[in-house]
Amino acid sequence: MPPPTTAISEKAAEIMDAAERRIRTSGYQGFSFREIAADVGVKSSSVHHHFPTKPALAAAVARRYTDRFEAALDKAKSAEDWRAVFRKALVQHGQMCLCGVLGAESGDLPPEVSAEARRFFTRNVQALSRLYGSPSAASRQTALRIMATLEGAMMLARTLDDPKVFDEATRNLG
Amino acid sequence: MPPPTTAISEKAAEIMDAAERRIRTSGYQGFSFREIAADVGVKSSSVHHHFPTKPALAAAVARRYTDRFEAALDKAKSAEDWRAVFRKALVQHGQMCLCGVLGAESGDLPPEVSAEARRFFTRNVQALSRLYGSPSAASRQTALRIMATLEGAMMLARTLDDPKVFDEATRNLG
DNA sequence: ATCAGTCTATCTATCGATAGATAGAATACG
DNA sequence: CGTATTCTATCTATCGATAGATAGACTGAT
Numbered sequence: 001m002p003p004p005t006t007a008i009s010e011k012a013a014e015i016m017d018a019a020e021r022r023i024r025t026s027g028y029q030g031f032s033f034r035e036i037a038a039d040v041g042v043k044s045s046s047v048h049h050h051f052p053t054k055p056a057l058a059a060a061v062a063r064r065y066t067d068r069f070e071a072a073l074d075k076a077k078s079a080e081d082w083r084a085v086f087r088k089a090l091v092q093h094g095q096m097c098l099c100g101v102l103g104a105e106s107g108d109l110p111p112e113v114s115a116e117a118r119r120f121f122t123r124n125v126q127a128l129s130r131l132y133g134s135p136s137a138a139s140r141q142t143a144l145r146i147m148a149t150l151e152g153a154m155m156l157a158r159t160l161d162d163p164k165v166f167d168e169a170t171r172n173l174g
Numbered sequence: 175m176p177p178p179t180t181a182i183s184e185k186a187a188e189i190m191d192a193a194e195r196r197i198r199t200s201g202y203q204g205f206s207f208r209e210i211a212a213d214v215g216v217k218s219s220s221v222h223h224h225f226p227t228k229p230a231l232a233a234a235v236a237r238r239y240t241d242r243f244e245a246a247l248d249k250a251k252s253a254e255d256w257r258a259v260f261r262k263a264l265v266q267h268g269q270m271c272l273c274g275v276l277g278a279e280s281g282d283l284p285p286e287v288s289a290e291a292r293r294f295f296t297r298n299v300q301a302l303s304r305l306y307g308s309p310s311a312a313s314r315q316t317a318l319r320i321m322a323t324l325e326g327a328m329m330l331a332r333t334l335d336d337p338k339v340f341d342e343a344t345r346n347l348g
Numbered sequence: 349a350t351c352a353g354t355c356t357a358t359c360t361a362t363c364g365a366t367a368g369a370t371a372g373a374a375t376a377c378g
Numbered sequence: 379c380g381t382a383t384t385c386t387a388t389c390t391a392t393c394g395a396t397a398g399a400t401a402g403a404c405t406g407a408t
Contacts, residue, residue, distance in 0.1 A: 011387080026282035029203035032363065045366080046388055054364065096278060103333035104270060104278035108200035117333050137342075144330065144343035149319060152326030156318065159277035159291050168311075169318035185353080206397065220354055222399065 012050040014040045019061045024095040027105050028058055028113060055110035058102075062116035065098045066123065073127065079146055079174040082128060086150045087170075091163050100151045121147065146173055186224040188214045193235045198269040201279050202232055202287060229284035232276075236290035239272045240297065247301065253320055253348040256302060260324045261344075265337050274325045295321065320347055 008016075018039035022031035033044040033054065040047075051057035072085050089097060099120040106114050129135070129143035153169035182190075192213035196205035207218040207228065225231035246259050263271060273294040280288045303309070303317035327343035 009386085024281070025279075027201050027203060027279040029201060030279060030282055033365085034362080042387090043389065044364085045390085048365065049387065052365090095281065099333075100329065101278045103329045104275045105199075105201040105204060106333045107198070107269065108204055114333070118335075121330060121333055141342045141345055144327070144339060145323060145345070148326030148330050148343040149323040150326065151329060152322030152324065153318070155274065155277045155325060155329075156295060156322050159273075159280045159288070159295055161292075165318060168315045169322040171315055171319070183352085207399085208396075216353090217355060218398085219356085219400080223353065226399090228398065 009050070011040070011042075011046075015047055015050055015057070016061050016064060019057055020065065020098060021093075021095070023058065023061065024093070024098050024101055027101050028109060029105065055112050058110075059112045059116050062098060062102065062113065062120065066116065066120045069120070070123065070127070073124075076131075078131065079128075082146065083150065083170050083173055086154060087166060090154050090157060090166055096158050097151060097154050100154060103151075104155075149173060183224070185214070185216070185220075189221055189224055189231070190235050190238060193231055194239065194272060195267075195269070197232065197235065198267070198272050198275055201275050202283060203279065229286050232284075233286045233290050236272060236276060236287065236294065240290065240294045243294070244297065244301070247298075250305075252305065253302075256320065257324065257344050257347055260328060261340060264328050264331060264340055268337075270332050271325060271328050274328060277325075278329075323347060 015036060018036045019031060022035060022039075033047045036057075037044040037047050047057070051060060069085070069089075072088075073082065076082050076085065086097070089095070099117045102109060102113060102117040103121070106117055109117070125140070125143045125147055128146060129139040132139035132142045149170060150173075153166045156169060157163055157166040189210060192210045193205060196209060196213075207221045210231075211218040211221050221231070225234060243259070243263075246262075247256065250256050250259065260271070263269070273291045276283060276287060276291040277295070280291055283291070299314070299317045299321055302320060303313040306313035306316045323344060324347075327340045330343060331337055331340040
């Protein structure tokens with residue numbers, strides 16, 4: 001038996017990889033089916049075969065990103081652990097948080113895409129606030145502040161093209 | 175005499191207003207000369223008359239934004255004052271920080287535009303760090319952290335479509 | 349008469365999306 | 379078994395719309 005029957009084909013996963021890379025670099029408006037197709041070595045019509053529309057592709061990419069992010073945070077016990085996960089996303093790929101990019105242009109995104117960006121932050125703020133005791137205004141405030149600092153630090157580090165900026169901006173988070 | 179001879183014409187200013195609004199909503203890739211032209215009631219060729227290229231227009235808008243921002247911060251004496259300026263930009267116009275949007279897509283921006291985004295953050299981090307004593311690693315770290323939190327909070331508030339998120343995320347900044 | 353500002357008209361390039369064809373693998377049937 | 383059918387993935391070709399940009403004519407104020 002081949003690897004346990006996957007929901008999506010290998011080619012579809014390659015397409016999502018390319019789309020994620022492009023979106024995290026240039027934003028939703030900044031990628032095209034033709035570019036993605038060229039990245040994976042097919043024609044744009046083949047990309048449409050796997051993902052009918054641009055919003056559908058972007059939403060699928062965002063959903064997978066959120067899933068992976070939550071998996072990586074599964075064992076996070078402190079703000080420092082969260083910082084490490086964000087740091088890895090920035091340094092390892094040299095790129096912004098996917099949902100941070102989408103959030104920045106959220107004023108003009110197809111509904112299905114902005115919904116995924118919203119979902120990312122809603123769920124992560126909830127998870128983060130659980131580290132700070134029972135649900136309360138105080139724990140939510142702390143979670144929002146930390147999430148804002150992490151996302152802003154990624155954006156600053158990318159804009160100033162210096163990963164050290166992330167480390168400096170996120171010292172003493174908790 | 176019309177209002178004291180301005181460097182740029184009134185129409186050029188209108189064009190920059192429209193461009194700023196569009197960029198803050200949709201990002202650099204998300205606005206076009208035709209849209210801007212329609213916004214101010216001219217043809218796209220007239221926009222080209224005032225600003226030869228798209229990068230030139232975006233860079234001019236970013237430069238003006240930085241100038242105005244620094245003017246508004248002229249009398250800022252505390253992190254709380256900074257917070258108020260960012261808050262006004264978010265609530266009054268219901269939009270992201272222009273340079274926050276540009277920063278998010280800074281991986282694929284014309285050089286003259288990403289240079290303006292970089293300039294915004296470089297100058298503001300310097301100014302902010304002056305509030306925290308003589309130049310030092312510590313004052314710079316604090317400035318970077320506060321700037322990251324303010325920008326991230328704007329993005330979160332916009333994505334979650336709730337201005338209160340900004341207030342919660344930026345409580346106890348200093 | 350000059351000159352800034354606007355217009356019409358047009359160019360080339362690219363966009364997202366669709367149609368129709370084809371090759372090959374998988375599946376179902378007799 | 380072998381044959382017929384269906385599915386998957388890709389291709390070529392094309393659609394209408396829109397992108398940024400340019401050339402040249404017109405208008406109106408100084």
